[in-house]
Amino acid sequence: MAVIADTPVLYVRTAPAEQLLPPPASSGLIGWLRANLFSSFGNTVLTLACAALILWAVPPLLRFLFIDAVWSGSDREVCLASSAHLEPGACWAFVRVWLSYFVYGFYPIPGRWRVDVFFAALAFGIGWLAWLSAPRRDLGAVYFFIVLPVLSVVLLYGFPAIGLPTVPTNLWGGVLVTIVVATVGIVASLPIGILLALGRRSELPAVRWLAIGFIEFVRGVPLITVLFMASVMLPLFVPQRLEPDKLLRALIGVAVFASAYTAEVVRGGLAAVPRGQYEAARALALTYWPTMGLVILPQALRVTLPNIVNTFIGLFKDTTLVFVVGIFDFLRTIEAARGDPKWATPVTATTGYAFAALFYFIFCYGMSRYARSVEARLSRSDRR
Amino acid sequence: MKRIATALSLALLLAFSAQTAWAQTLQTVKQRGQLICGANGTLAGFGLPDPQGNWTGFDVDFCRAIAAAIFNDPSKVKFVPLTAANRFTALQSGEVDVLSRNTTWTMSRDTTLGLDFAAVTFFDGQGFMVHKSLKVSSALELNGASVCVQQGTTTELNLADYFRSHQMALKTVTFATADEAIKAYDSGRCDSYTTDSSGLYGERLRLTSPNDNIVLPEIISKEPLSPAVRQGDDSWEDLVRWTHEAMLDAEEFGVTKSNVDEQLKSANPEIRRLLGVEGQFGQSLGLTNDWAYRIIKSIGNYGESFDRNVGENSPLKIARGLNALWTKGGLQYGLPVR
CATH class of the missing domain: 3.40.190.10 (Periplasmic binding protein-like II)
Structure with missing residues (x-):
């Protein structure tokens, strides 16, 4: 045996071979392209089709939105086709002139700082709660759920005793209304939705049937019908002095709706929690609320987070429906402005809608990205 | 039953009090x-x-x-x-x-x-807008013209009535929304566009070159x-x-x-x-x-x-x-x- 070991065997390597580069076709840019875009005939066709689509759609869009766009001016003349400007692009000058109306609606100009302060306070609250490693998030919750609502009402509606004149809600409009309706809907719907979901799974028949009745009734009628009923039918039955404020009607309608949908989403999460968890909680002598609060809901909400965010994004866009109550939300202010004869051009409406699309996209995409990051964080803790 | 009656009379009372107000x-x-x-x-x-x-x-x-x-x-x-x-x-x-x-x-x-x-x-009343290049100065000269109009409106019905009563040939091109109709007219798909005349003037400003279009004097409906x-x-x-x-x-x-x-x-x-x-x-x-x-x-x-x-x-x-x-x-x- 030793003899064999001592004799060098020519065909056995004594040192590791030098590493070769991977074949050019499987590495670098080409390799990436092959693996991701052209891995099969079908994928190649898809890739080419998508590339063609992008080439077809994106350059004209960029040209319209940016390159040919008109950025400033005082009336429609600047956005019309002329010898210098054969093919007029987006008329951003129109958006600039109308921007304050899009943001504040009819809110009296001397009081608009109040809206700005509200936006800042809201952004601060959201930031505090949304930044998961922010200090004292418990204080943040108190601020957001107790201080902020009171502050908002005082700021926006007014409080004559401290020198803030009342601004009736029929003067609110634009982004302000969209944000108020969406925030109230989202903030109210989560707790109410969770309670409804728990109620629906309750063992007390009265609670269960009430929850089922509420959820099914609300889901069975379209939001626009409820808003329409609230705005058109209610005044016929209720004497005028008892009639609730128009915006309040819309807020309640939206909150009730969002709650029913959130309830169903949360119920899905509750159903996904294994039975053993309930039994384990019971074995630890936990009563109903501690079981739910400490064991079941944290797991259920984690599972349902993507769906809850989905509901919220839907809700954010549904806020445009409040126009049927005669409230000028962001989209409605744009629709009103596009009729302005001072700015009537072939591109005015398109520009207005492009602006609206941008606004809604930024908010919805922001929500969706934030949810993704929270999900990622939660799944990291799952792996631990 | 009694309760319903009470509720009804209450509702009536409210309705009447509102009425007097x-x-x-x-x-x-x-x-x-x-x-x-x-x-x-x-x-x-x-x-x-x-x-x-x-x-x-x-x-x-x-x-x-x-x-x-x-x-x-x-x-x-x-x-x-x-x-x-x-x-x-x-x-x-x-x-x-x-x-x-x-x-x-x-x-x-x-x-x-x-x-x-x-x-x-x-x-107000329904009127017509035409391209100036058509060299038409009255709606009665629109025989055989194609007209862009919004679908399912009284505007569409008035248009058909008007052309029929004046024994003129009509080609309607209908669109679901007024926006589409005016876009089509602007791109030259029709000779004329019709809606209430108060609206016509506003729509005209939205055209690529408003000055190449005129509103005809005829009003064909009562509004x-x-x-x-x-x-x-x-x-x-x-x-x-x-x-x-x-x-x-x-x-x-x-x-x-x-x-x-x-x-x-x-x-x-x-x-x-x-x-x-x-x-x-x-x-x-x-x-x-x-x-x-x-x-x-x-x-x-x-x-x-x-x-x-x-x-x-x-x-x-x-x-x-x-x-x-x-x-x-x-x-x-x-x-x-x-």
Whole structure:
């Protein structure tokens, strides 16, 4: 045996071979392209089709939105086709002139700082709660759920005793209304939705049937019908002095709706929690609320987070429906402005809608990205 | 059963108490210190906010005129934007005191909806817009023309009727929305575009080159636009009607926003009665005798409001047409103050 070991065997390597580069076709840019875009005939066709689509759609869009766009001016003349400007692009000058109306609606100009302060306070609250490693998030919750609502009402509606004149809600409009309706809907719907979901799974028949009745009734009628009923039918039955404020009607309608949908989403999460968890909680002598609060809901909400965010994004866009109550939300202010004869051009409406699309996209995409990051964080803790 | 009966009688009671409240709109308005006016909010020239959020337009100025007559302050109006669908309920339920929202006065609305129309402030009607290159100057020359129109509207039916009754060939090209129809007309798919003439002028500005298009003089349908009030409060209806008549009379007598103070010294008895120098006409409306003076001082006469909002001095440049005074070949005939 030793003899064999001592004799060098020519065909056995004594040192590791030098590493070769991977074949050019499987590495670098080409390799990436092959693996991701052209891995099969079908994928190649898809890739080419998508590339063609992008080439077809994106350059004209960029040209319209940016390159040919008109950025400033005082009336429609600047956005019309002329010898210098054969093919007029987006008329951003129109958006600039109308921007304050899009943001504040009819809110009296001397009081608009109040809206700005509200936006800042809201952004601060959201930031505090949304930044998961922010200090004292418990204080943040108190601020957001107790201080902020009171502050908002005082700021926006007014409080004559401290020198803030009342601004009736029929003067609110634009982004302000969209944000108020969406925030109230989202903030109210989560707790109410969770309670409804728990109620629906309750063992007390009265609670269960009430929850089922509420959820099914609300889901069975379209939001626009409820808003329409609230705005058109209610005044016929209720004497005028008892009639609730128009915006309040819309807020309640939206909150009730969002709650029913959130309830169903949360119920899905509750159903996904294994039975053993309930039994384990019971074995630890936990009563109903501690079981739910400490064991079941944290797991259920984690599972349902993507769906809850989905509901919220839907809700954010549904806020445009409040126009049927005669409230000028962001989209409605744009629709009103596009009729302005001072700015009537072939591109005015398109520009207005492009602006609206941008606004809604930024908010919805922001929500969706934030949810993704929270999900990622939660799944990291799952792996631990 | 008993409970239902109680509930029903309660509801009736509420309804009646509401009914009696409607009988004194003027008193309610005075107590409130503000007129509540249902307006459009999205129609250029008639009811539209400006970039600063102030309401502007012909219908809007009419409400301001009422406020001026009552309070001597045209800004004491709260405007409620209404949609075509909820405008009548808003009036019926008492949410607004007056509906000034380009509403056509028709028989069925007048007789069945529990409301009254006060006066035709604007005679509208369906008209045609054509490309100038067509070299057409009358709708009667449109034989064989293709016309872009919005689908499922009375506009579409009026169009067919008009062409049939004049034995002209018609090619309609219909679209689901007015926006699509005007785009198609702009791109040259049709020779003509038709809608209410007050809308035509606004749409014209949206074309690629507005000056290459003209609005033909013919009006082929009747759309008398009128402010409406609840039925059952005749004195309020009188006030709304006479606001319009006062503005018409002022135009006829040449009383304008700028010369109204000098006209107070006029010897013309009609002007003296209108401006309250003679007679007690304002008091019979429940106002002060200078009610018309207040309207003209703050809003101007009918022609001034027309020109400023929809006519010569506005981007719309709607011709007076049927809305000219009767002395100038139009239909606007101010009733006598005496």
